[in-house]
Amino acid sequence: xxxxxxxxxxxxxxxxxxxxxxxxxxxxxxxDFYQIQGYWRWSLILIFMFIKAGLIISVFMHLKxxxxxxxxxxxxxxxxxxxxxxxxxxxxxxxxxxx
Amino acid sequence: MATSTPESTHKQSQWQNxxxxxxxxxxxxxxxxxxxMMWVFLLSDTFIFSIFLVGYxxxxxxxxxxxxxxxxxxxxxxxxxxLPLILIAIMTFVLISSSGTMVLAVNYAYQGNREKAxxxxxxxxxxxxxxxxMQVFEWTKLITEEGVRPWSNSMGxxxxxxxxxxxxxxxxxxxxxxxxxxxxxxNKLRRGDYENKGYSIVEIVGLYWHFVDLVWVFIFAxxxxx
Numbered sequence: 001x002x003x004x005x006x007x008x009x010x011x012x013x014x015x016x017x018x019x020x021x022x023x024x025x026x027x028x029x030x031x032d033f034y035q036i037q038g039y040w041r042w043s044l045i046l047i048f049m050f051i052k053a054g055l056i057i058s059v060f061m062h063l064k065x066x067x068x069x070x071x072x073x074x075x076x077x078x079x080x081x082x083x084x085x086x087x088x089x090x091x092x093x094x095x096x097x098x099x
Numbered sequence: 100m101a102t103s104t105p106e107s108t109h110k111q112s113q114w115q116n117x118x119x120x121x122x123x124x125x126x127x128x129x130x131x132x133x134x135x136m137m138w139v140f141l142l143s144d145t146f147i148f149s150i151f152l153v154g155y156x157x158x159x160x161x162x163x164x165x166x167x168x169x170x171x172x173x174x175x176x177x178x179x180x181x182l183p184l185i186l187i188a189i190m191t192f193v194l195i196s197s198s199g200t201m202v203l204a205v206n207y208a209y210q211g212n213r214e215k216a217x218x219x220x221x222x223x224x225x226x227x228x229x230x231x232x233m234q235v236f237e238w239t240k241l242i243t244e245e246g247v248r249p250w251s252n253s254m255g256x257x258x259x260x261x262x263x264x265x266x267x268x269x270x271x272x273x274x275x276x277x278x279x280x281x282x283x284x285x286n287k288l289r290r291g292d293y294e295n296k297g298y299s300i301v302e303i304v305g306l307y308w309h310f311v312d313l314v315w316v317f318i319f320a321x322x323x324x325x
Contacts, residue, residue, distance in 0.1 A: 011203065011206055014199065014202045014203065014206065015199075018195070018196075018198075018199040018202075021195045021198075021199075022192065022195060025188070025191050025192060025195060025319075028319070028320065028324060029184065029188045029191075031324065032170050032183060032184050032323075032324050033183060033184075035170070041324075042325075045320050045324045045325065046320065048320070049316055049317060049319075049320035049321075052316045053313055053316050053317065056198065056309055056312060056313045056316065057309075057313065060198055060201075060202050060305075060309045060312075061305075061306055061309045061310070061313075062302075067113075067116055067117075067120065067129070068113040068114065068116050068117050069116065069117050069120040069121065069127060069128065070128060070130075070138070072117065073128070073138070073142075074138060074142055077142060077146075078142075078145060078146075078149075080146075081145070081146065081149045081153075084149070084150075084153055085153055085156070088153050088156060088157045089156075089160070091157070092156070092157045092160035092161045093160065095160075095161040096160055096161045096163075099161065099163050
């Protein structure tokens with residue numbers, strides 16, 4: 001059966017990831033609570049964000065257990081978003097300078 | 100790596116699997132069509148949210164006015180304690196918890212435990228509804244007390260309101276739709292509509308729900324904490 005894999009791993013991994021998401025969210029809240037500023041703030045926020053997103057996609061959404069074809073379908077197109085973000089950063093930089 | 104399809108049992112590499120999937124005389128993505136369509140929808144939704152967030156980034160990088168400090172804008176005083184961003188933190192925890200209950204619902208569904216799956220779907224819906232409730236409270240406070248409008252506010256850059264209402268509003272609509280989906284399909288599941296088709300519907304609704312949580316992770320980091 002197609003989804004036989006979904007039953008193969010126990011509840012334990014979900015509870016672990018759930019706990020981890022709580023810890024990571026608390027830590028990103030603490031970044032704000034203690035008013036960490038500058039490069040530390042940005043890098044911590046982004047690191048926590050990407051770890052949380054990765055955990056949700058790979059474990060909660062089961063992408064980790066899907067075939068590579070599925071992973072490619074989902075992860076290759078968003079490269080366009082990265083391109084858009086870079087273009088807009090350059091563009092915004094130039095607009096900000098002209099103001 | 101545990102994959103279920105037979106050809107992976109004889110030690111093919113992941114890339115050989117891709118070639119097999121695309122060259123074999125059958126459908127490429129071996130999953131229920133509803134699940135595949137949900138993935139495609141979520142991929143397109145990713146682009147919608149990305150465009151909102153990129154728009155917010157462009158506006159924030161180019162505005163000359165000071166951007167309102169989210170930490171203070173969303174602060175609440177609870178029992179005499181001034182807590183920055185506390186409501187957003189609680190909302191984050193509620194949404195993560197709802198993702199946790201959803202994943203348990205999916206797990207129970209695949210074990211064939213219909214009753215437990217229904218209960219956890221309902222629990223997820225309740226948590227989702229309370230998230231929307233808190234968001235309504237947040238919006239009301241911002242609109243009536245702070246006087247934030249899409250075109251102006253008293254705290255700084257005028258674009259703050261437009262970004263806030265568009266991004267969190269769109270996300271809130273997704274959460275509300277998710278709550279409706281959960282109620283609808285937990286009821287259909289309880290009624291026994293899926294006894295012959297299998298319970299993959301729970302996973303499909305689950306994918307949508309986790310995606311909503313996923314989007315919140317980005318909004319929380321980029322809009323509220325940045």
